[in-house]
Each structure stands twice: as structure tokens, then as C-alpha cells.
Amino acid sequence: MTGDALLAGLRGILSSSAPILFGVIGETITERAGISNLSMNGTILLSAMGGFAVTLSSGSLAAGFLAGAAIGALIASIVALASISLKQSQVAVGFVLALLCRDLAYFLGNPIMGQTTMRLTLVPIPGLADIPIAGPLFFRHDIMTYLSFALVAAAWFYMEKTRAGLMLKAIGENPKAAYVRGANVQALRYFYTILGGAIAGLAGPLYSLSVKAGWKGTISGLDGIGWIVLSITIFGGWTPLRAALGAYFFGLLQWLGLVLQPLMPNVPSQVLQVAPFPLMILTLLLVNISNAEWVERALARLPESVRRDIFNVLRALNARPPAALGAPFDKDA
Amino acid sequence: MRDTTRSRIVTGALSVLAALALSSIIIAATGHDPIVAYKNIAQGAVGSTKVMANVLVSWIPLLFATTGLLFTFTVGLWNIGIEGQITLGAIFCVGAMRSLENAAVAPGIVITIALLAGITGGMLWALLAGVLKTFGGVNEIFGGLGLNFVATALNLWLIFGPWKRPGVASMSGTLPFDPKFWMPTITPQSRLALVPLLLSVAGIILAFILLKGTYFGLRLKAVGKNPKSAYMLGIPTWQHMLLAFAICGAFAGLAGAAQVTSVYHRLIPSISSGYGYTGLMVAMLINFNAVGAAPVALFFAALNVGSIQLPIMLQLDSSLAGVIQGALVLFVLMGNGIRTMLIKKTRSKLQ
Numbered sequence: 001m002t003g004d005a006l007l008a009g010l011r012g013i014l015s016s017s018a019p020i021l022f023g024v025i026g027e028t029i030t031e032r033a034g035i036s037n038l039s040m041n042g043t044i045l046l047s048a049m050g051g052f053a054v055t056l057s058s059g060s061l062a063a064g065f066l067a068g069a070a071i072g073a074l075i076a077s078i079v080a081l082a083s084i085s086l087k088q089s090q091v092a093v094g095f096v097l098a099l100l101c102r103d104l105a106y107f108l109g110n111p112i113m114g115q116t117t118m119r120l121t122l123v124p125i126p127g128l129a130d131i132p133i134a135g136p137l138f139f140r141h142d143i144m145t146y147l148s149f150a151l152v153a154a155a156w157f158y159m160e161k162t163r164a165g166l167m168l169k170a171i172g173e174n175p176k177a178a179y180v181r182g183a184n185v186q187a188l189r190y191f192y193t194i195l196g197g198a199i200a201g202l203a204g205p206l207y208s209l210s211v212k213a214g215w216k217g218t219i220s221g222l223d224g225i226g227w228i229v230l231s232i233t234i235f236g237g238w239t240p241l242r243a244a245l246g247a248y249f250f251g252l253l254q255w256l257g258l259v260l261q262p263l264m265p266n267v268p269s270q271v272l273q274v275a276p277f278p279l280m281i282l283t284l285l286l287v288n289i290s291n292a293e294w295v296e297r298a299l300a301r302l303p304e305s306v307r308r309d310i311f312n313v314l315r316a317l318n319a320r321p322p323a324a325l326g327a328p329f330d331k332d333a
Numbered sequence: 334m335r336d337t338t339r340s341r342i343v344t345g346a347l348s349v350l351a352a353l354a355l356s357s358i359i360i361a362a363t364g365h366d367p368i369v370a371y372k373n374i375a376q377g378a379v380g381s382t383k384v385m386a387n388v389l390v391s392w393i394p395l396l397f398a399t400t401g402l403l404f405t406f407t408v409g410l411w412n413i414g415i416e417g418q419i420t421l422g423a424i425f426c427v428g429a430m431r432s433l434e435n436a437a438v439a440p441g442i443v444i445t446i447a448l449l450a451g452i453t454g455g456m457l458w459a460l461l462a463g464v465l466k467t468f469g470g471v472n473e474i475f476g477g478l479g480l481n482f483v484a485t486a487l488n489l490w491l492i493f494g495p496w497k498r499p500g501v502a503s504m505s506g507t508l509p510f511d512p513k514f515w516m517p518t519i520t521p522q523s524r525l526a527l528v529p530l531l532l533s534v535a536g537i538i539l540a541f542i543l544l545k546g547t548y549f550g551l552r553l554k555a556v557g558k559n560p561k562s563a564y565m566l567g568i569p570t571w572q573h574m575l576l577a578f579a580i581c582g583a584f585a586g587l588a589g590a591a592q593v594t595s596v597y598h599r600l601i602p603s604i605s606s607g608y609g610y611t612g613l614m615v616a617m618l619i620n621f622n623a624v625g626a627a628p629v630a631l632f633f634a635a636l637n638v639g640s641i642q643l644p645i646m647l648q649l650d651s652s653l654a655g656v657i658q659g660a661l662v663l664f665v666l667m668g669n670g671i672r673t674m675l676i677k678k679t680r681s682k683l684q
Contacts (some may be wrong), residue, residue: 039475049560078663081667082667082670084668085674086666086670086671086673087670087673087674088666088669088670092617092666093663093666095411095613096614096617096662097659097663099610099614099655099658099659100656100659100660100662100663101659102655103652103653103654103655103656104359104652104656104658104659105651106652106653107359107649107653108359108362108363108649108654109365110648110649110650111363175433200604202572215487215648222344227475231475231478231479234475267490271489271490271660274483274485274486275486277478278479278483278487279463280479281471281476281480281483283477284471284472284475285465285469285470285471288469288470288471288472289469289470291470292468292469294468294472
């Protein structure tokens with residue numbers, strides 16, 4: 001492979017991973033507040049269809065992205081209402097919405113299937129775009145890809161460096177303590193669930209107006225991405241930077257699948273497309289396995305030097321969810 | 334509001350009405366008359382004995398899936414991997430039939446072995462998700478989802494690779510088996526076979542008895558309600574979880590095997606047809622209670638079959654069935670939440 005092709009490939013990974021970044025950062029914010037929005041697969045499909053439809057009829061890309069964010073926020077507010085106020089199982093509500101919104105996307109998107117509209121264009125940044133290697137890699141993208149870089153940085157800064165970010169983490173870790181300190185836990189949870197949903201809702205139009213431009217119904221190739229987003233959120237250990245790493249790693253795997261395809265003509269393309277999933281299970285296993293009791297017991301039997309090495313590796317990979325994730329908050333309980 | 338049967342029925346009825354209203358608005362948004370759409374679905378589900386038989390054909394795997402899920406839900410697990418377990422059941426079933434189709438074995442015995450192979454396949458795939466959960470700490474939702482995609486890939490690889498049709502492999506699946514290996518159907522024209530129908534009914538009755546009338550059911554429930562206290566009381570927790578996974582996988586595998594032996598007679602790319610996910614919806618709608626499984630699964634099967642004609646008759650996408658089903662489950666969940674809240678309010682006022 002030539003250097004140019006490699007550079008183009010890496011550049012492609014950065015832009016094709018951008019929608020996943022929006023999804024993962026949105027979900028990370030929501031889950032940090034103690035709510036898991038399992039509807040992600042439906043959110044991405046419905047916002048992809050809705051954003052495409054709005055741009056198709058209005059001729060405005062901005063309107064399409066706003067519609068995507070609005071759809072994401074609307075779905076998230078149903079999750080919030082059902083789980084925060086009505087205290088229903090977050091898994092149940094999220095799963096139903098994942099299926100319902102997917103079918104709704106296919107149903108409502110039926111008439112506009114296969115039509116074409118405008119798509120995002122590249123906006124090279126003057127000056128910076130001409131730097132060798134770094135220029136084409138980082139400074140020749142569309143606006144939403146730049147925004148995805150900024151989003152990761154902003155989410156990291158907000159969570160780690162601001163008081164409000166501290167409160168966000170507090171309502172997901174120990175809502176009771178946060179309540180005693182004066183936080184309106186329920187209102188904040190509503191806010192972050194809807195905010196996270198709106199951010200994730202940008203992922204859909206980013207697919208249908210750029211990365212996989214168009215709406216092709218069930219063969220749009222978007223079904224399943226939402227579930228990947230949810231697993232990357234876990235892999236990311238509920239932190240923006242590690243989540244971004246996970247998203248790019250996934251993009252790399254998909255790109256490798258495309259590159260390796262011609263080398264393996266006997267393997268159907270569908271098989272390589274699912275190659276990330278066994279890896280996803282493997283990474284979840286690595287992330288979680290040190291939480292298992294038998295691992296602790298097995299480690300205790302190993303000689304001291306080996307034990308320390310394995311322990312350090314496992315601890316580096318390990319991630320624990322926000323302590324109050326999934327649990328409804330009741331100030332009187 | 335008080336916790337009475339009447340308030341339960343009223344809440345349920347209002348939830349169904351709300352779901353119907355939302356579905357109607359969605360249909361109207363596409364410029365169609367909701368009443369006409371519903372009439373078409375009804376016509377497509379009960380309009381002739383042929384379509385009614387098709388509803389039953391679709392009811393069988395859905396009831397198998399729902400029955401299996403009652404066990405995993407009772408023990409507190411979300412077996413989303415059921416879709417892959419159905420696929421593996423079908424794969425194992427086809428594998429068994431391929432290895433026996435040229436042997437000197439009576440077709441009846443081949444079909445029986447194939448069904449047992451399907452049960453084994455589903456069970457093994459479920460146990461994989463179960464072991465990942467109990468020993469690897471991988472949440473069964475994500476482990477199961479990942480395994481679903483792996484099962485789909487395995488299925489496609491078999492269809493396009495080792496088991497491909499002579500000549501060109503295609504999305505229409507592997508070469509159909511000889512008709513002597515087809516499960517006998519009730520009438521020659523329909524695909525409704527008596528054996529899977531009886532098995533699915535027997536399955537839900539068995540599940541009802543096991544879950545409601547035995548200590549085993551009670552232990553599953555205890556683990557599902559509170560695994561820690563169940564463990565303290567001497568109920569082996571992870572063993573019960575794995576057992577529930579195995580039972581659910583067995584039913585899922587049977588669903589896949591029934592699709593192969595009585596409906597498709599071959600392996601096709603979408604062999605699980607979403608029955609696992611629809612089964613999850615049915616189980617949620619009946620609040621994991623075995624009593625409602627058969628009728629609600631029948632209604633969902635009727636919606637699925639009834640909407641098949643929508644694209645031809647009204648240029649509407651058949652995913653409308655999924656929209657109506659999803660709206661129903663969503664509003665029933667919300668209705669339950671509102672009802673519980675109102676009951677609590679009444680109670681605190683009375684105190």
C-alpha cells in the first residue's frame with residue numbers, strides 16, 4: 001500500500017467514525033447521569049431518515065442536522081419520562097424504543113427511499129490543510145467531523161474540569177449525596193438524558209447526509225450501529241477520551257475489513273462486516289473480567305511477580321459503570 | 334386510584350387506545366386512511382383460511398421464543414441473544430439433516446434427530462452468552478447482541494460457502510431438502526404442520542406448570558427478584574441463571590429447527606425472521622406472565638402476517654406491524670408506571 005492510500009485510509013477513518021463519536025459521547029453523558037438510553041439503534045436510524053427527509057424537502061443541510069438532534073432529544077425525553085418519572089425499567093423502555101423507532105424509520109422513510117439530495121462538503125482549513133501529513137489527515141474534513149473532534153475535547157473538559165461536570169458525575173454515582181448537597185437530581189437527569197439524546201441524534205443525519213449518503217430503507221447499512229455505540233460506551237469506561245479511542249478503533253476495524261475484502265474473495269462481504277462484533281465481545285470480556293470473583297481467586301494462586309503484571313493489565317482495561325446507573329432515584333426512599 | 338382488577342383493566346384499555354391513536358396518527362402522516370390500513374391488516378390476517386393458517390405458522394416460532402424468554406425473564410435476565418439462538422438451532426438442524434439425508438434412516442427419525450440437533454444448537458449458543466455473563470461479567474444484553482451478529486455471519490458463510498447450492502450461491506439459501514424430509518402439513522397447500530403446533534402448545538403449558546407450580550419456578554423467581562438474598566438462602570445463583578439460559582436456548586433452537594423442517598426446508602439468510610425480538614416484545618407486554626403468552630403471541634403473529642400485503646395493496650411498508658407492536662408495548666409500560674404512581678398517591682393520602 002502506498003503512503004498516499006494509507007493517509008487517505010486514516011483520513012477516512014476519522015470522518016467515518018465521526019457519527020459513532022456523536023453517539024458514544026451522547027450516550028456517555030446520559031449514562032454518567034445514571035440513565036442508560038438503550039434506544040440508540042432506533043435513535044440513529046430514525047434521525048438518519050428524518051434528517052435526510054428534512055434536507056430533501058427544505059434544501060438545507062443545517063435543517064437536516066437540527067431535525068436529527070430534535071428526533072434524538074424527543075426519543076430521549078420518552079426514555080427520561082418513562083424511567084425517571086414513571087420508574088419503569090430503563091432496559092425495557094430503551095429496548096422497545098430501539099425496535100419501535102427502527103420500524104418507524106423504515107415505515108415513514110418508505111416514500112423517499114432511493115432519492116438523492118445534497119451532502120456535506122469538505123471544508124479544508126486554509127493554511128493548516130497544506131501541512132504535510134497532518135494537513136490532509138486532520139484539516140480536510142467536513143464541518144461535522146471537525147465538530148466531532150471538538151465534541152470529544154469539550155465533553156472531556158466539561159466532565160473533568162468544571163463544577164457542573166462534577167455534579168453530572170455525582171448524580172450518576174451517588175444521587176442521594178448530590179441531593180443532600182442541593183442538586184435537583186431528577187431535573188438534571190432529564191436534562192442530561194435529553195442532551196445526550198440530541199447529541200446522539202446528530203449521528204443519524206451524519207450518516208444519511210455524508211458518510212453513507214442517502215436513505216435506502218433496510219439496506220441503508222445502519223441497522224446495528226446503535227448497538228455498537230452502546231458497547232463502545234462500555235469499552236470507553238464512561239469517559240470521553242477512552243470512548244473516542246474505542247470509536248476510532250472500531251473505525252479502523254471496519255476499514256481493515258474493506259481493505260482485506262479483495263484479498264479474500266471466498267469470504268462473503270457480510271462476514272467481514274460483522275468481524276467487529278466478536279472483537280466487541282472480547283473487549284467487553286477484557287473490560288469486565290476483573291470484576292468476576294473467580295478471577296480474583298485464580299489470581300491469588302499465581303506467583304507474586306506474574307500476579308502483579310496480570311493485575312496491572314486487567315486494572316488498566318477495567319471499567320466500572322456509574323454506581324447508580326439504571327437505578328431510579330427516590331429522595332424519600 | 335386503588336390496586337384493583339378494575340383499575341388494571343381500565344389502565345390496560347387506555348394504554349391500548351393510546352397506542353392505537355399514535356399508530357393512526359403515524360399512518361395518517363403518510364397520507365393514508367388509518368381505518369383502511371387496519372382493514373387491510375385484518376383482511377390479511379383472517380380474510381381466508383389460507384392466511385389464517387399462515388398466522389398459525391408464524392405463531393409457532395413466536396410462541397416458542399416467548400416461552401423460552403419467560404424462563405430468562407423470571408431469573409432476571411434479558412436474553413436478547415435469542416435471535417442468534419434461533420439461527421443456531423436452524424443451522425444445527427440443517428447440519429444434522431445434511432449428514433443423514435443420504436443414510437439409510439427413516440425420514441421420521443431424521444426429522445426427530447434434526448429437531449433434537451436444533452435444540453442442542455440453540456442451547457449451546459445460549460450457554461455461551463450465559464457463561465460470558467456469569468464468569469466473564471459481560472452483560473447478557475451486549476454479549477447476546479454480539480452473538481446475534483456472529484450467528485448471522487456464520488449463517489451467511491454457510492449459505493455462501495460450505496453449504497452453497499450447486500452452481501451459484503444465492504440469497505435464496507441452500508438447496509431445499511427432498512420432500513420426504515418435510516414435516517407433514519395439515520393440508521397439502523398450507524405450511525402449517527401439526528407436530529410443531531402441538532409442541533409449541535405443549536411448551537407453553539409446561540412453562541406455565543414449571544414456573545407457577547414448582548419449587549424450581551420459585552427458585553428462579555427468587556434469583557430474579559434478588560440474587561444476593563437468594564444466594565444467602567442457599568439457592569445456587571449462577572447455576573440457575575445458566576439453567577434458564579439453557580432452557581430458553583432450547584426453545585429458541587426448537588423454533589429454528591421447526592422453521593427448517595416445516596416451513597423453509599432449507600437454510601435462508603434471515604432464518605430467525607426477527608421472532609426472537611418480537612418474542613421479547615410479547616414477553617414484556619404480558620409482564621412475563623405465562624398466561625397471556627399464547628393469545629398475545631397470536632395477536633402479534635396476526636399483525637405480522639396481516640401487514641405482508643400492505644406494500645402491494647396500499648404502497649405502505651410492512652414495518653407498520655412493528656410500529657403498532659412497539660407502540661402497544663411502550664404505552665402499556667407507561668400506563669403501568671402511571672397507575673403505580675396514582676396508587677401510591679392515593680395510599681399516602683389515606684394514611
